[in-house]
Amino acid sequence: MANRIFFILVLAGVPLSVIGSVLHWPSVLMFVVYCLTIIALAGFMGRATESLASVMGPRIGGLLNATFGNAVELIISIFSLKAGLIGVVLASLTGSVLGNLLLVAGLSFFIGGLKYKRQKFNVYDARHNAGLLIFAVIVAFVIPEVFSQGMPEGKTMALSIGISVILIALYLAALFFKLVTHRGVYQSTEKGSEQVQHEEEPEWGKGKAMAILAAATIAVAYVSEKLVHTFHEVGEAFGWSELFIGVIIVAIVGNAAEHASAIIMAYKNKMDIAVEIAVGSTLQVAMFVAPVLVLISLLFPTSMPLVFTLPELITMVTAVFLMVIISNDGETNWFEGLTLLAAYIIMGIGFYLL
Template sequence: MEWIKLVINLKGLVNHLLNRLFFLVVVIGVPLSVIGSLMHWPYVLMFVIYCITIVALAGFMGRATESLAIVAGPRVGGLLNATFGNAVELIISIFALKAGLVGVVLASLTGSVLGNLLLVAGLSFFVGGLKFKRQEFNVYDARHNSGLLMFAVIVGFVIPEVFSMEMAEEQTLSLSIGISVILIALYLAALFFRLVTHRGVYQHETDVVDEHEKPEWSAKFAMIVLILATIAVAYVSENLVHTFESVGERFGWSELFIGVIIVAIVGNAAEHASAIVMAYKNKMNIAVEIAVGSTLQIAMFVAPVLVLISLMFTEKMPLVFTIPELIAMVTAVLLTISITNDGDTNWFEGAILLAAYLIMGIGFYLL
């Protein structure tokens, strides 16, 4: 009993110290980000400051998400985390579209899909699996998500590429607009299906919330923290984008590598941290909802919305990816479906996903 109490006290102390550290980094990092951007400090220095600040802000978003998940359930908590996390990427992409960087936006969307399915899910399964031999999550949600992933990536992304080979530029854009409207409509229908008409129909034993578990923050305060953290992350991320070119030249990173790997990782830092923390606490429903739910939101909502928003700018964005991007996304979808369809995971399956991400990262770096 004494050892158990000691371990609990040590874990509480570590969490307290980490929370204090994240708070200090945010209090120092956000002002430094503002001052550094106004005074034009060296890009490499600002790149480091921005990244550390975003990671600290991600810690607050993770705590807020956990509190909301305890109050509202894993589905709503995971959906909120994915939404606020993707809001950052949406803001960054809009600024990039305004600057005419269509290729970078498409690459960052590819990176988000790969990052969520392979990196976030892989790290979550791996870290959680090191602590628990087996981790279960709602198998019905996994199968539901599998169908949507197949539709969003393979139908929504591959079809425009195939048809565009026989089409003029204007026809390709018209096709992209039509597909975007359908993707958005189906995504909203999927939310209505899961949260309204069939809420609680496909229950799983892992959906049961511990009634004795108390949230760290109230739902109202957690929402305020999420909103403020998202605004701060959006500001820091926007400035971070401006450092990529100089940092890329310094370290020899190509524009495609920056879009697929760097922008995607930084833009989704909040989701990455939250999913891993949830998996470590054996809250796999939330972790999977963050990783897979965020991917679906990127493919079925964010990407189509960006296509429609691009109509307001000089440079229009058709929903047409390069062949390497498409093959990488389709491979990630098929691999994720094969691993998650049984509603059960372990550290080795996480290692498989991480290995696939590393292989693709090397490929995009050398491309």
């Protein structure tokens, strides 16, 4: 049913996006059309990566899902940088971290936990990811904020570039560690989930899945560029701040693929993939997407330092600590999911009223 709705939305949304932008339809109407179209396209991206995950295993599948899910947000952010919306980009990065750790993981744990009393996932991966989360968000994001106090703008940008290069290098090293040198060293205690993963028939073949991914990514790039140009008028119409649009709206739309896929995986009790999507996507945003955007911003008139506002920093640090404490034992339940969701709602209210 959901797949049919997404198909109809894509079939109607892509042409309407083109026609509406050419005929200059009202910004609020087009904002809704663009958001629904991106979410529907993200649904196709999620199904394609799920098909690839069935062939390639949970780690590669989770990484692919996170990568193509974050591709949507990366595209939106690049067009936002081009438009000079630095605040929206930093806020959307914050929203991605909060959305993945609290909303995506929370919904996955909650919905999966309603069906299963206890759900287990690879405790070694959880501990490995916990260390990286603490490094990426607390060390790499807090340090620029601390050192940039009273520092000239040029030096702040130099500090951001240095940290960005280190983050990208460490992220690539982490992938090499997990997928090459230590692949299979830390096996999951839940072998059943691995067997189900290999036995399940993928919805699409590898070739078809990759073709759909490529087409959906191109369509998302076009619609995202149009979406960015509606932010100012939509913010004025609804009384939304630039911070709220970035943290909540852009983050939810940009991460729609991960939201859907992680919840489906949790409902099927494939928690290794669900956790890999939620936490792996956060790590990719913090250690790859954010630093890449800092470097890309050097190509535009206004460059973006890796310096967040105090509310953004505090909420991200809080989300990381909460996720680390909840996931460190390698198992979860519906109540832990509800706790993560409650934290997300509290932060959402704060950003709305700010």
